[in-house]
Amino acid sequence: xSLRLRRAVPPLESFRDEVLRGLARPRKELPCKYFYDATxxxxxxxxxxxxxxxxxxxEFGILRAHAGEMAALLGPRCLVIEYGSGSGVKTxxxxxxxxxAAAYLPIDISPGPLLAAxxxxxxAYPGLEVLxxxxxxxxxxxxxxxxAEPRRRAVxxxxxxxGNFAPREAESFLxxxxxxxxxxxxxxxxxxxxxxxxxxxxxxxxxxxxxARFNLNLLARINRELGADFDLASFRHRAVxxxxxxxxxxxxxxxxxQEVQVAGARFAFCPGEAILTECSYKWELAEFEQLxxxxxxRVARVWKDPRHMFSVQYLTTD
Numbered sequence: 001x002s003l004r005l006r007r008a009v010p011p012l013e014s015f016r017d018e019v020l021r022g023l024a025r026p027r028k029e030l031p032c033k034y035f036y037d038a039t040x041x042x043x044x045x046x047x048x049x050x051x052x053x054x055x056x057x058x059e060f061g062i063l064r065a066h067a068g069e070m071a072a073l074l075g076p077r078c079l080v081i082e083y084g085s086g087s088g089v090k091t092x093x094x095x096x097x098x099x100x101a102a103a104y105l106p107i108d109i110s111p112g113p114l115l116a117a118x119x120x121x122x123x124a125y126p127g128l129e130v131l132x133x134x135x136x137x138x139x140x141x142x143x144x145x146x147x148a149e150p151r152r153r154a155v156x157x158x159x160x161x162x163g164n165f166a167p168r169e170a171e172s173f174l175x176x177x178x179x180x181x182x183x184x185x186x187x188x189x190x191x192x193x194x195x196x197x198x199x200x201x202x203x204x205x206x207x208x209x210x211x212a213r214f215n216l217n218l219l220a221r222i223n224r225e226l227g228a229d230f231d232l233a234s235f236r237h238r239a240v241x242x243x244x245x246x247x248x249x250x251x252x253x254x255x256x257x258q259e260v261q262v263a264g265a266r267f268a269f270c271p272g273e274a275i276l277t278e279c280s281y282k283w284e285l286a287e288f289e290q291l292x293x294x295x296x297x298r299v300a301r302v303w304k305d306p307r308h309m310f311s312v313q314y315l316t317t318d
Contacts, residue, residue: 003122005115006133006144016226016263022275023267029276030218032164032250033109033136037221041113043214045087050210052202055160058310059190063093063158066303066312071097073301073314074186079150081105081180083137083157088117090158094188095125103129103146107137138173143180153181158312160192163247163281167291170281174295178317187297187315194282195309197241204239204248204280212237215250215277228262238274250278285311 015034022029036044048056063070074080076099082091085106095101104121108114111134118132131144155177165173177187204211215237219230238251254269261267283291289299292315301314 003115003118003130003132005111005118006131007111007135019222019226019262020265023262023265027276028267028273030222032278033138034221035214035218035278036108036110036113037217038110038112040214040217040221041086041110043210043217046210047206047214050206050208052206054199054203054309055190055192058305058307059090059158059312060093061305062303062310062312063090067093067097069301069303070094070188070312070314071099074098074154074188075151076100077102077148077151078186079103079105079146079153081107081143081153081155083107083155083177084109084159084161085114085117085132086159087113088121091121091156092124094156095128101128102148102150103131105131105133105143105146107133107135109134109136138176140176152184152186154186154188155181156188158188158190160190160280160310162189163192163283164279165281166279167281171291171295174292174297178296181317183317185317189313189315191288191311191313192280192282193304193309193311194246194284197243199309200241200248200282201239204250205237209237211239211250215252218277219252222262226263228260230260230262231258234258235275245279245281246283247279247281249276250280251276288313 018031047053078098079102085108088106106118114132114134118130121130129146135141162170216232219232222228223230234255235252236255238253239248241248251274253274256271258269259266292299297315299313300316302311304311
């Protein structure tokens with residue numbers, strides 16, 4: 001089966017504009033969606049293997065134990081749309097259980113890893129139509145139509161990426177997903193659960209420094225693609241759990257007073273001044289259920305790992 005990569009990637013100008021706007025704010029920040037160039041994607045795959053990063057192991061355990069139940073709920077001839085598809089390894093556990101899937105539509109912002117993962121999926125599932133789209137999945141764009149008419153659309157959104165949205169943004173995003181899925185649609189979403197600060201901070205600041213390299217790679221990408229002059233050695237990674245906000249924050253902290261040039265604009269940093277690069281909200285089950293309900297979804301099933309660290313939730317628009 002032939003494989004064609006559809007592109008709806010924001011142009012370089014969008015990357016530049018978002019970076020410039022973020023650095024000009026009183027509290028400097030950068031969008032976490034730009035972590036995932038080829039290097040960032042490879043580093044994130046390493047993060048998922050780290051002993052401190054419980055999220056991937058917990059979610060894999062849930063999927064291995066319950067993918068059959070999930071597939072039964074989705075039903076036959078389902079079109080599976082995956083946001084932030086990455087390597088698609090978790091998706092295979094679901095596809096192995098689905099009956100006559102209409103197609104698989106992975107969406108990711110990084111074209112190289114997306115195409116490699118899509119080719120691997122075609123090789124593993126020769127009868128499955130794979131329709132990769134290189135895009136920012138939060139944006140509006142037309143999705144390709146599969147050859148087989150699906151009975152329903154389902155979005156698969158594993159990991160804890162829903163936690164990267166602030167609550168109001170998460171509600172808006174869930175409404176967007178409901179629009180994409182349409183009437184009778186479904187959503188399988190990974191939701192990281194609230195827990196102690198020590199576990200959380202170790203998960204985002206590992207002993208081997210892989211997460212630090214992942215965070216700093218964002219500056220390297222800005223240097224390479226926007227002609228910036230960030231001195232990576234003058235910034236350090238910091239992760240902290242802000243209990244009052246219910247989220248882990250990742251920062252890049254300036255080690256000294258310095259000035260940085262990005263796309264012709266100049267930005268001053270004081271010693272200790274931080275750039276916020278990612279927020280990851282952790283949810284109580286009742287909180288997430290209320291959020292989903294406000295976006296037009298009903299939480300129909302929840303699966304948790306034995307330690308109650310992580311959940312996969314099945315939502316419907318019925």
